[in-house]
Amino acid sequence: MxxxxxxxxxxxxxxxxxxxxxxxxxxxxxxxxxxxxxxxxxxxxxxxxxxxxxxxxxxxxxxVPERFRFVPFLVTDDPPPGQSWGHDWCTSCGICAKVCPPQCIWIERGKQPNGRPKPEPEQFWIDIDICMNCGFCAEFCPFDAIKMDHDYELASYDRSAAHIHDKARLSKPLSYWREIAPRKAAAEAAAREMAEASKGKRRSKDDGADQPTLPEEHLQQLYYRGSGY
Ligand code: SF4
Ligand code: SF4
Structure with a gap:
């Protein structure tokens, strides 16, 4: 009517x-x-x-809800005692930079002493003024190494230095990700565990050993992942 x-x-x-x-x-x-x-x-x-x-x-x-997304950050291991940085999860594969629609990610790959490429970034920059918070980088990263942050208070008077986030500014430990997105972090951990288990399964098949199985709660977490978590 x-x-x-x-x-x-x-x-x-x-x-x-x-x-x-x-x-x-x-x-x-x-x-x-x-x-x-x-x-x-x-x-x-x-x-x-x-x-x-x-x-x-x-x-x-x-x-903010768990699925809230603001500019991305890079996941590292929790720092070992006495150290300020943990190991980078990023392997500098460059997929996130390729899929980023406004092309606001720049990565400089690390080098070994013999000059060969190292699977970790020497530098990593995101221009947060260009980033449109779409989350594609986090969706496509095959190593769970880039995640969408919940920190939305990024305003500043300085356009140049403060709005180009470098590797030091972007890196946050896994414990931070677990804190802001506990369900998603748990589901990802379960998926990684399952991937490891299936690798072990393939290996033990060759050896004829018993196959590893995943606990029930991990399978439920995987179900979450399939439904958007
Ligand atoms: S954050 Fe992920 S997708 Fe981007 S370069 Fe690192 S490993 Fe590759
Ligand atoms: S959230 Fe989207 S726009 Fe921002 S860096 Fe990731 S892919 Fe690029």
Whole structure:
């Protein structure tokens, strides 16, 4: 019916407006909706909040969902004790640079002392002003070495140095990836384990040894991966 969509839209707006006041009442006597830290937790929860809320950014921030993606970062091993850097996962294969639609990735491959190429980047740059946060680089990387970050607070007054992220700026340890994307990191770990297991299977087939099997929870994590995680 003509105009029904407008009525439905207005009803949703009205519901949000009423819920806003009802939520205010709910927190009376408990420190108030805007000052009680528990109320703040509820308001910052995308699924749990009711009514319209105002976020006093940057003092308050909404948590971002696991699949949120901002500019990429490079995964490294967690640094060994006493060291500041872990081993790079990137092999400088260049696939991410090839698939990047606006071509904002530049990689300089490492060299061994004898001049032969080394499977790790000497340098890696991403121009974050050109990056459109599409996530193709992370999707196509065969080594799980580049991931989309959740850090969106990158504004600065300096265009040249601050907006071209180099390898040092881009590198973050695996523990960081596990922290911001626990389900995806677990699914990737399971997939890598399965790939290793199937390699072992091929090897042990030749030797006639018992075949390794994956635990049930890892198979479930792989199912997650297949469904978008
Ligand atoms: S981040 Fe991944 S795709 Fe890009 S060069 Fe490194 S290993 Fe290759
Ligand atoms: S997120 Fe997209 S635009 Fe940004 S570096 Fe990766 S592939 Fe390029």
């Amino acid at each position: 003509y105009g029904l969509g407008i009525v439905k839209g207005m009803a949703v707006t009205l519901k949000h407006m009423i819920e806003t006041y009802l939520d205010d009442i709910r927190w009376i006597g408990r420190g108030g909706r805007y000052w009680n830290p528990d109320a703040l937790e509820v308001r910052q929860n995308i699924l749990g909040s009711r009514g319209a809320v105002t976020i006093n950014y940057p003092e308050e921030k909404l948590p």
